[in-house]
Amino acid sequence: MDMNQYLDMFIEESKEHLQAINANLLLLENDPGNITHVKEIFRSAHTLKGMSATMGFEDMANLTHEAENVLDLIRNQKLMITSDIMDVIFQSVDLIEGMVIDITEGGDGSADVSGPVKKLRAIVAGEFTAESEVAAASAVAIEEEAPAEEQIVAGEQDLDDYALMVLKQSKELGNNLMWITVTLNDNCLLKAARSYMVFDQLESLGEVIKTKPTVEDIENERFETSFEIAYVTMHPADKIRSAILNISEIQDVKIDPIGLKEAQLPVPAVVEKVETAAPVKKEPDAQQAPVRKQAAGGKTIRVDIERLDILMNLFSELVIDRGRLEQLAREIGKSELQETVEHMSRISGDLQNIILTMRMVPVEQVFNRFPRMIRDLQKDLNKKVNLEIIGAETELDRTVIDEIGDPLNHLLRNSLDHGIESPADRKNAGKPEEGTIVLRAFHSGNHVFIEVKDDGAGINKDRVLKKAIERGIVNPAAADSLTDKQIHELLFAAGFSTAEVISDISGRGVGLDVVKSKIESLGGSVGVESVRGQGTTFLIQLPLTLSIISAMLVQVQDEKYAVPLSSIIETAVFRKDQIMMAHRQKVIDFRGRVVPLVSLQDIFQVPASDSVQDDEEVAVIIVRKGEKMAGLVVDSFIGQQEIVLKSLGKYLVNVFAISGATILGDGQVALIIDCNALIK
CATH class of the missing domain: 2.40.50.180 (CheA-289, Domain 4)
Incomplete structure (x- = not known):
């Protein structure tokens, strides 16, 4: 049987089950005694196992089967949930999500599942403890201490002081520094397009620091068949090499570690923040899935989004012709023609509302990915944060939905990293140790507003103004005349940052100016309000539709x-x-x-x-x-x-x-x- 005809359905169903598993795992972590959540997770995992086995994705089926065994013990109250066990289950779900993404992008969904499988089997056998996990990690670390490869010395690559500082601080954070040489096929016709795909893949796994030749030259195809990249990532070289080689028309990828000499490293008086990209799990793209619509009788149908796009384009042409007919009817002045055109205008107006409604998708589709992200980040930052989601049922045009994920991801990471204080600082300030981030969406007129609000330390306007003057963004003579709101808006200036040290949590190598550019490209706007000591609110305004x-x-x-x-x-x-x-x-x-x-x-x-x-x-x-x-x-x-x-x-x-x-x-x-x- 040819299973390809079922592939789209498998991908969509898998994403829905994984979303359900993630949501219920978060609920279970906060309420370990609630078996209802375990049953929901088990049901989704069982279905996912059967689907993946039927489609021939053996690695996914095997890993899901082992996770199902652990969930079965928890469901039957033969295993007590611990934080370490939850971490292993979350890691397994992340790996399964990665396989689904690989399948979505045309891969075979294979992955090395031996590590998670070994942990899950140890949990079932009662042999898994946090101490055994640490010991296993130490053994792997010793094993990986192989003779060092030949290193590329950073100074020999004409890296400026800024790039060297980024590399140094990234190294201190435990990142791997790599010099990557990518060679395209000699007969590659679209070199710029292939290069873009390479950078897109690399930026999903780490941060590009510098290129040779420059990015502009690469975009304009002013290079032969190869280009070089200074790169920072938490991932091993094999994974990076494999990710690049998966792109077609790539002939060879050479990766060398970058070595740093103390003499090369600049020592500035104030170290500016360079938001080094953390290896962020790539979320499933909303654009890949069909849109599910609710019918009056409670039934649903699946409509491929490409068909909705075609329908929208055809209706757009109809709107243009409608305007032409209305003008001709006015010019001719015949009453029968005017009545017919008016009736057609009313009918097409109703049709327009229906088509636009069909394209509307709840923002829940984007919001659902963030609780899991917040859960992982607060553990990394040793902070306590409660994410409240309000108005997830608010609907937006699917085109807009596809684009707002990254800006919201950046703002939430920014709130968690820079807004919410540590539990000790919050306690000293008379606040609860657990901070709160509110993600809210609501309609107003022909717009949808999305609010990201935290109860953290607020924006230090003196620090913002000082940094703006240092960067030449603000004239010192005009600084005293700026209002608080104008100072807060400086956060959206290109490349602006007030942090003194690198953070691998927020930013991913970009600043709030990129968030603003993305929102404005959608016909929207973004603003910020802040009260020192009480918190910060980012408010995004978006149009309901772009067509x-x-x-x-x-x-x-x-x-x-x-x-x-x-x-x-x-x-x-x-x-x-x-x-x-x-x-x-x-x-x-x-x-x-x-x-x-x-x-x-x-x-x-x-x-x-x-x-x-x-x-x-x-x-x-x-x-x-x-x-x-x-x-x-x-x-x-x-x-x-x-x-x-x-x-x-x-x-x-x-x-x-x-x-x-x-x-x-x-x-x-x-x-x-x-x-x-x-x-x-």
């Missing part, structure tokens, strides 16, 4: 532009004598607030037209980003319309203040204005 949006069409000379309604507070008409000047900037008084004016004709350099009359009044759209506001000066308002958001393509990726384009009913193209960029 079809409501917009206000405006005329600027002979050009038409679309302004998303989600950014608009109000449209208004002002007399020219109401426009004032402040700091050489035109401003208006809008409900008691001074709002700067931005002329779209000037910003986009639209040529003047004879058809546009110079009146005594100006049309203004008041837009907002957070607490900041601006008035966009246009010639006239055309009206509100549902528009299909289209990308400008890879050749027009950096057009200022333009987020895309749409096709209007008359066939013209209208550019969509990015109000966030204008206000910024």
Whole structure:
């Protein structure tokens, strides 16, 4: 029997069972006497074992079988749960998840399961203790002390002081330092694409410190067939080599350890934080699985997400044609035609709502991965943290869901590593030893808000300001005039960090500026509020969908532009004598607030037209980003319309203040204005 036809179903079912196992393991760890959780875990493990054996994934079936034996003893109250036993079960689940990911990416799902199997069998035999585990680890360490390979000396690779400092501190944290030489096949056509796949794989297992040639040269294919990488990871060289060789068109991978000489190491007065990437388990990608939809009778159907994408694209074309028909009906003026078009518009509007609803997925799909992550990290950091998840049923477009996992992962790690204090510090501050991180999602208008809130130490604004001045981000003369909120926003500056030592928990080599860039690329925004000693809150605002949006069409000379309604507070008409000047900037008084004016004709350099009359009044759209506001000066308002958001393509990726384009009913193209960029 050809089992490939069942592969997609196996992958999806496996992910669901693994999610259930992880969730119930966390509940069991907090309530060891509750056999209900054990029964749920056993049921999922038993199903997973049968599925993997049927599909021919023997390593997964064997490991799951051994874990099932341990769970059976716990279920029948013949084995008492301990922290060490829970750790072994969690490690086994991690390995099974890794196998499922490998299968998802086209692998055979094989892995070395001998270590976990040996531990699980020892638990069943009553021979497993924490002491035996330590002894086994020591034996492995002695065994691994083989004669050292020939080392690459860091200084000989022209590494700058910054890179050397990263390597030194990473070495102190127990990371492996590697110099990797990757050679592509001579006939490789897309060298940049293969290089990107190599970096993507490496960044999931550690941190790339430096490349030869530069990253820019590699992206532009300015190299022959090989490139070199200074790399930091907790994983052994064999695993890294194997991960790279799994990528097609890779001819050879050479890995040498990097040696450091004391004379090479810089000694700065203040060691800046370099967030070295920790080996983070790669989460299953939500995009791989079909979307499950609930029917009225309580039944569900599985719909492949590619079909939903095709349906959405087809409907987008229908929306464009609908606009064209509406305009033609107005021009022709025949009542029967107008009635038919109006009826079609109502029906297509209902159809639009149904299609958008089909694409909506609960954020629970992303949130569910975080309790396990927090559980592992608090043990690594010797902190006590309770993660509260609120509003997991809140729904977002699947396209947005696919993209928010990494930003939320970064913010949660940041809260745990830098926000929540140690139990001793919390006790001295009069707080409970256990900190709290709240992950909350909720709807408001056409947006979804996601909040990451901790009750930690809060942001030290003096320290932030000092570091910003050192980095040249803030002029010392202007520092005293900054408000607390403006100082907090400095955290999102490129490469900004206040930590004095490397942390392998938060960051993964990137700063909060990357979080902000990702959120803004989704049409959203992120802000931060903090009270010293009480905690910090990051608030993310996201659009419900990225495909079809409501917009206000405006005329600027002979050009038409679309302004998303989600950014608009109000449209208004002002007399020219109401426009004032402040700091050489035109401003208006809008409900008691001074709002700067931005002329779209000037910003986009639209040529003047004879058809546009110079009146005594100006049309203004008041837009907002957070607490900041601006008035966009246009010639006239055309009206509100549902528009299909289209990308400008890879050749027009950096057009200022333009987020895309749409096709209007008359066939013209209208550019969509990015109000966030204008206000910024």
